[in-house]
Amino acid sequence: MKFTLALAQFAPRLGDVDANMETLLxxxxxxxxxxxxxxxxxxxxxxxxYLKDLVPQVALRAAPDEPRWAPLLDAxxxxxIVISFVEQDARYRYYIAAAYLAAGRIVHVHRKVYxxxxxxxxxxxxxxxxxxxxxxxxxxxxxxxxxxxDAWHLSSPYVLWQDGADILIDVSASPGYGISTSDDPxxxxxxxxxxxxxxxxxxxxxxxxxxxxxxxxxxxxxGSHVLAPNxxxxxQAPQFEEAFLLAEMETDALRRARLDLPILRxxxxxxxxxxxxxxxxxxxxxxx
Amino acid sequence: MLQSLQLNTALARRMIVDFIRIEITRAGFSRGILGxxxxxxxxxxxxxxxxxxxxxxxxxxxxxxxxxHPASRADAELLARQLGIATREIxxxxxxxxxxxxxxxxxxxxxxxxxxxxRMLVLYDQSEEFGALVIGTSNKTETLLGYTTLFGDNAAAxxxxxxxxxxxxxxLARAVGVPExxxxxxxxxxxxxxxxxxxxxGLAYDDADAILYRLVDERRRIEDxxxxxxxxxxxxxxxxxxxxxxxxxxxPPIAKLSARTVGIDFLxxxxxxx
Numbered sequence: 230m231k232f233t234l235a236l237a238q239f240a241p242r243l244g245d246v247d248a249n250m251e252t253l254l255x256x257x258x259x260x261x262x263x264x265x266x267x268x269x270x271x272x273x274x275x276x277x278x279y280l281k282d283l284v285p286q287v288a289l290r291a292a293p294d295e296p297r298w299a300p301l302l303d304a305x306x307x308x309x310i311v312i313s314f315v316e317q318d319a320r321y322r323y324y325i326a327a328a329y330l331a332a333g334r335i336v337h338v339h340r341k342v343y344x345x346x347x348x349x350x351x352x353x354x355x356x357x358x359x360x361x362x363x364x365x366x367x368x369x370x371x372x373x374x375x376x377x378x379d380a381w382h383l384s385s386p387y388v389l390w391q392d393g394a395d396i397l398i399d400v401s402a403s404p405g406y407g408i409s410t411s412d413d414p415x416x417x418x419x420x421x422x423x424x425x426x427x428x429x430x431x432x433x434x435x436x437x438x439x440x441x442x443x444x445x446x447x448x449x450x451x452g453s454h455v456l457a458p459n460x461x462x463x464x465q466a467p468q469f470e471e472a473f474l475l476a477e478m479e480t481d482a483l484r485r486a487r488l489d490l491p492i493l494r495x496x497x498x499x500x501x502x503x504x505x506x507x508x509x510x511x512x513x514x515x516x517x
Numbered sequence: 518m519l520q521s522l523q524l525n526t527a528l529a530r531r532m533i534v535d536f537i538r539i540e541i542t543r544a545g546f547s548r549g550i551l552g553x554x555x556x557x558x559x560x561x562x563x564x565x566x567x568x569x570x571x572x573x574x575x576x577x578x579x580x581x582x583x584x585x586h587p588a589s590r591a592d593a594e595l596l597a598r599q600l601g602i603a604t605r606e607i608x609x610x611x612x613x614x615x616x617x618x619x620x621x622x623x624x625x626x627x628x629x630x631x632x633x634x635x636r637m638l639v640l641y642d643q644s645e646e647f648g649a650l651v652i653g654t655s656n657k658t659e660t661l662l663g664y665t666t667l668f669g670d671n672a673a674a675x676x677x678x679x680x681x682x683x684x685x686x687x688x689l690a691r692a693v694g695v696p697e698x699x700x701x702x703x704x705x706x707x708x709x710x711x712x713x714x715x716x717x718x719g720l721a722y723d724d725a726d727a728i729l730y731r732l733v734d735e736r737r738r739i740e741d742x743x744x745x746x747x748x749x750x751x752x753x754x755x756x757x758x759x760x761x762x763x764x765x766x767x768x769p770p771i772a773k774l775s776a777r778t779v780g781i782d783f784l785x786x787x788x789x790x791x
Binding site for chain 2: 286348408415446448
């Protein structure tokens, strides 16, 4: 199967859902004009990242009767969309979430599991963590969603991979920091490295959608890109500037990559589960 | 006034007095200096500072401009006499006049800002001579509304009453014995003749306090406050002033480049090591 993937790399306005919705819909129109099949936005594209006490003001319920979803659900009748937003649950907990929208429905919602709360990050102060990694079916195959810090934990892509995800989508608001003589901020080099490693050794597609712009002096580095199941780049957006990126996805690449490198076939999931069970039990016993 | 804005003045007094003493001594000082305008905010802070540090360790600067109301100086002197704190009067007219003659001649806002910053300049310089830290006199209402001159009247080493709304300042001022004459007069920055805070803001302090308390302390939404009967335009205006003037409440952003950036991921309390 072939399909066209679009990535919108832009700078949301902090806390201004109306303005961001307009930008999102402009990208939707652009993706539709380019005959894209799936459009992926970066982390918290609807709200901006360093929300702090703005969190409750910009939050949405992940339910189709939430009026804010109408234009995006409508657009999803012709174009699948991955959109990240602040989700409010029925008990007033707030999550950084990403939804997969298709055919006018919310197909899947992932809540960011790993909330970075160190260095320049303070997610844990404002958000509740998700507690699942679940792959889900789409018309382009089975996918898994990761939000930024989720991808730094190597077990997250592993679990999604074992749950059948052939396309991993990492939506990020990754700030660039640590400059040296390199063209990349230090953490950007790390992200590029591990994503390429995931694509290569998990033999899956990896889609990285990162934002640009600046919030209170902190710059988001962009550099959105798409990797084939052999780790090769299929499309690459520039760093630090707004971009609309298209990638031609050919799912037969999964077959070829897994014939060349049958890691998935040989993976001993039961062994991993057993050993992790032993380790966890040992930890419990030790502390009892 | 809202029941919930009623203050336990004894507790507030104790906590603020401790705050002034601890924050000043931890920084290695024993003295405080502040500008005395003759208004309620600086009068209250002077009382609390005298209680915390001892009257002989507090210096009140009276910093009139040629158009300042004579009652302002009289009230400042009255307060200082009552507390037994020393005052020094330094007229800022000769400091600002040469500048104002050349620039900002007809712009009252710019002129007001220049005067506020001239007072800051004098306060900080005099603080060195007196061996003191500058004690701020901003209250919560003006801080939230952003009704202040950046690097002017809001420049200080510590802010003892910036978490008290204006109506709470009045309660505490009464409790610590600020003269009723000072409490009763209309609050004014006295930057030009006939200026009053409420006139310039287009808001009554009691309304501003009640609305800010609901929006900020109680985390109510704008529509909920309006549903309680407050004027929708006033509520929206207050919310917008808070948003628009937020830059006055935070340090300027630093362009983050390195692995550790002051204020972002180089984080220590001000009281670090003391």
